[in-house]
Amino acid sequence: MTYVFQQTLNALQLGSIYALIALGYTMVYGILTMINFAHGDLFMIGAFFCFAIATFFGLPFVPTLLLSMIGVAFLGVVIERLAYKPLRQAPRVSAVITALGVGIFLENFTLALNPYPQHVPTLITDTTWIVGGVSISSLQILVIGLSLALMMLLDFIVRRTMVGMAMRAISWDKSIVPLMGVPVNRIISITFALGTGLGAAAGTMYGLAYPVIDPYMGILVGWKAFICAVVGGIGSIRGAMIGGFILGAVEILVVASKIFPSTYRDFVAFGLLLVLLIFRPYGILGKPRPQKV
Amino acid sequence: MAKRWPLPVLLALGFLLSFAIPSLGLLDQYVQLILMYVGINIILAASLNLINGYMGEFSVGHAGFMAIGAYVASILTVLVFPSAAGPWLFPVAVIAGGLGAGLVGMAVAIPSFRTRGDYLAIVTLAFNMIVKSVFENIEAIGGPRGFLGMDKLTTLPWVFFWTVVSLWIMRNLVYSNFGRGVISIREDEIASDLMSVNTRQVKLVAFVVSSFFAGIAGGLFAHLLQFINPRMFDILKSTDILIMVYLGGIGSIAGSVLGATIYTVLLEWLRPLGIWRMVLMPLMLVLLMIYRPRGIMGLREARWFTPVRDLMTGKRHQSLGART
Numbered sequence: 001m002t003y004v005f006q007q008t009l010n011a012l013q014l015g016s017i018y019a020l021i022a023l024g025y026t027m028v029y030g031i032l033t034m035i036n037f038a039h040g041d042l043f044m045i046g047a048f049f050c051f052a053i054a055t056f057f058g059l060p061f062v063p064t065l066l067l068s069m070i071g072v073a074f075l076g077v078v079i080e081r082l083a084y085k086p087l088r089q090a091p092r093v094s095a096v097i098t099a100l101g102v103g104i105f106l107e108n109f110t111l112a113l114n115p116y117p118q119h120v121p122t123l124i125t126d127t128t129w130i131v132g133g134v135s136i137s138s139l140q141i142l143v144i145g146l147s148l149a150l151m152m153l154l155d156f157i158v159r160r161t162m163v164g165m166a167m168r169a170i171s172w173d174k175s176i177v178p179l180m181g182v183p184v185n186r187i188i189s190i191t192f193a194l195g196t197g198l199g200a201a202a203g204t205m206y207g208l209a210y211p212v213i214d215p216y217m218g219i220l221v222g223w224k225a226f227i228c229a230v231v232g233g234i235g236s237i238r239g240a241m242i243g244g245f246i247l248g249a250v251e252i253l254v255v256a257s258k259i260f261p262s263t264y265r266d267f268v269a270f271g272l273l274l275v276l277l278i279f280r281p282y283g284i285l286g287k288p289r290p291q292k293v
Numbered sequence: 294m295a296k297r298w299p300l301p302v303l304l305a306l307g308f309l310l311s312f313a314i315p316s317l318g319l320l321d322q323y324v325q326l327i328l329m330y331v332g333i334n335i336i337l338a339a340s341l342n343l344i345n346g347y348m349g350e351f352s353v354g355h356a357g358f359m360a361i362g363a364y365v366a367s368i369l370t371v372l373v374f375p376s377a378a379g380p381w382l383f384p385v386a387v388i389a390g391g392l393g394a395g396l397v398g399m400a401v402a403i404p405s406f407r408t409r410g411d412y413l414a415i416v417t418l419a420f421n422m423i424v425k426s427v428f429e430n431i432e433a434i435g436g437p438r439g440f441l442g443m444d445k446l447t448t449l450p451w452v453f454f455w456t457v458v459s460l461w462i463m464r465n466l467v468y469s470n471f472g473r474g475v476i477s478i479r480e481d482e483i484a485s486d487l488m489s490v491n492t493r494q495v496k497l498v499a500f501v502v503s504s505f506f507a508g509i510a511g512g513l514f515a516h517l518l519q520f521i522n523p524r525m526f527d528i529l530k531s532t533d534i535l536i537m538v539y540l541g542g543i544g545s546i547a548g549s550v551l552g553a554t555i556y557t558v559l560l561e562w563l564r565p566l567g568i569w570r571m572v573l574m575p576l577m578l579v580l581l582m583i584y585r586p587r588g589i590m591g592l593r594e595a596r597w598f599t600p601v602r603d604l605m606t607g608k609r610h611q612s613l614g615a616r617t
Contacts, residue, residue: 083579087586090586090587091587093351093543094582094586095582097535097539097582100532100535100536101575101576103575104571104574108571108572108575111568111571112571219528219529223418223528226415230411230412234411263429263430264430266422267422270426274416274419277408277412283412
C-alpha cells in the first residue's frame with residue numbers, strides 16, 4: 001500500500017511536468033491550429049535559463065523561476081513574431097516545418113554555447129518526511145503544488161478574463177473576431193507568452209527534480225507532451241492537463257508494476273495511447289470537427 | 294511534340310558511370326560515400342512525399358519503416374544467408390526488408406481510415422517510438438547496442454539502381470489512375486469518396502508503397518554503414534526526412550530529389566563549421582519557409598518526371614489545394 005502511494009506521488013510529479021508542457025502545445029494549437037514543435041525546446045531553454053540564473057547570479061528559487069519564465073515567454077513571443085507570423089496565410093505544414101527548424105536551431109545553438117550536460121544547483125533545501133512509511137520530499141510537494149497552482153491560474157485566465165475570452169473567440173472563428181475589435185496579434189502574442197512561460201516553469205522544475213540537463217532533453221519530453229495534448233483532445237486546456245497526468249501515471253505504472261521490464265516503458269506507454277486513440281479518435285475532451293462538403 | 298529522348302540515354306550513361314566511378318577510381322571514396330547517402334535520402338524523401346505531399350497526410354515516423362527495412366535486411370544477410378552468397382542474395386535481402394516495412398505500413402494505414410491530420414501524426418510518431426523501443430528490447434539482435442557484421446554490400450551501382458527504380462515506380466504511380474485518387478484525397482477526402490474513389494484502398498496502397506521504399510532505403514543504409522542501432526532511427530531521423538521533403542517541395546518528385554540532394558550535400562559541405570552548421574542549417578530552412586512556404590518546387594514538377602501526355606496539354610502544375 002505504501003508502495004502504491006509512493007508511486008502515485010512519483011506519477012503526479014512526472015504528470016504535472018508533462019501537463020504544463022502539453023498546455024503550451026494545446027493553447028497555441030487552439031488559437032493558430034498550428035503545432036509548435038519548438039515548444040519542447042523552449043522547455044529545455046527554460047531549464048537552461050534556470051541553470052544560468054542560479055549559477056551566475058546565485059538567486060534563490062522564486063526569482064529564478066520568475067526570471068526564467070519571463071525570459072522564455074519573451075523568447076516565445078519573439079519566435080512567433082519572426083518565424084511564425086509571416087506564415088499565417090501559408091499552408092499549415094509550412095508553419096509546422098518552420099517550427100521544427102526553430103526547434104533544431106534552439107537545440108544546437110544551446111549545444112554550441114554549452115557542449116556539456118549541466119548540473120542545476122540545488123535551490124531548494126530538500127527535506128524528506130516519512131509519513132506512514134511513505135517518504136515525501138518537499139521538492140515533490142513543490143513541483144506538484146506549483147504546477148497545480150499554475151494550471152488553475154491559467155484556467156482562470158482563459159475562462160474568466162477578457163484576454164481569455166478573446167483567446168476562446170479567436171479559436172472559435174478567426175475571420176469574424178478581428179472585425180469585433182479584438183486585437184488578434186496581441187492576443188496571439190499573449191497566448192505564446194503564457195504557453196512558453198508555463199513550459200519554462202516545467203523546465204525549471206524538471207531541472208530541480210532531475211538535475212542533469214542537456215540541450216537535447218526537450219525533444220523526447222516535448223514529443224511526449226504533444227502526445228498528452230492530443231490524447232486529452234488538442235485545443236482543450238483541461239484535456240491537456242488530463243493527458244499529462246495520464247501519461248505520467250502510465251509511465252510510472254509500467255516501471256512500478258514490474259510486469260514488464262522497465263525498458264518497455266515507452267513501448268507500453270505509446271501502445272496504450274494508440275489503443276486509446278482508436279476508441280476516442282479526437283482525444284478525451286476533444287470534439288470532432290464535422291467536415292463540411 | 295515535347296521531346297524527352299535524352300532520359301533513357303542519360304539513365305544508361307548514369308548507370309555506366311556508377312560502375313566506372315568505383316572501379317576506375319574517378320572520385321575519391323569520400324565523394325562516393327556522399328553520393329550513396331544522397332541516393333538513399335532521395336528514396337526516403339520521395340517515398341515520404343507520396344504520403345505527405347501527394348496524399349496530404351502528415352506522417353512523422355518515416356524512420357520507423359526505415360529501421361524495419363534495415364533490421365530485416367541485415368538479419369537476413371548476417372544470420373540467414375550463407376556469407377559467400379552475400380553479394381548475390383543482397384537484392385533479395387533488400388526487397389525482403391522493403392516487404393517487411395510494407396507489411397507494417399499496412400498496419401499503420403488502418404488508423405488513417407478514421408483520423409487524419411494531427412491525430413494521424415500522433416499515430417505515426419508513436420509508431421516510430423514503438424519500433425525503436427522494440428528493437429532496443431530484442432537482445433538477440435544486439436538490443437540498444439546495435440547490430441553489426443554486415444558486409445559492405447551497398448555499392449554505387451546498387452544505390453543508383455534502387456534510386457532510379459523507386460523514382461520510376463513512384464512517378465508512374467502518381468500519374469496513374471491510382472495517383473489521381475491519392476491527390477483527390479489531399480484536395481478533399483469527402484468529395485473524392487463521393488466521386489467513387491475507394492479512399493480506404495488508396496490510402497492503404499499509398500502507405501504500403503511508401504513504407505516499402507523506406508524499407509529499401511533502410512536496407513541499403515544498413516549495408517553501407519555496416520552497423521545499425523535503434524537510436525539511428527529515432528524522431529531526429531524522421532525530422533531529417535521531413536525537412537528534405539518540405540525543403541524540396543511537396544507533391545513533386547523533382548522536389549524530393551532536389552531537397553534530399555541539397556540537404557545532404559550542404560550538411561557535408563558545411564562540416565568544417567562543426568556544431569555551428571546545425572545552427573545555420575535550420576536558420577536557412579526557416580528563411581526558405583518564410584520566403585517560399587511551399588518549398589523549392591512546391592507542387593510543380595520537372596519536365597523529366599512529367600508524363601508526355603501532361604506536357605502536351607501543358608498540365609505541369611497541380612492545382613493548389615486549400616487544405617495543403
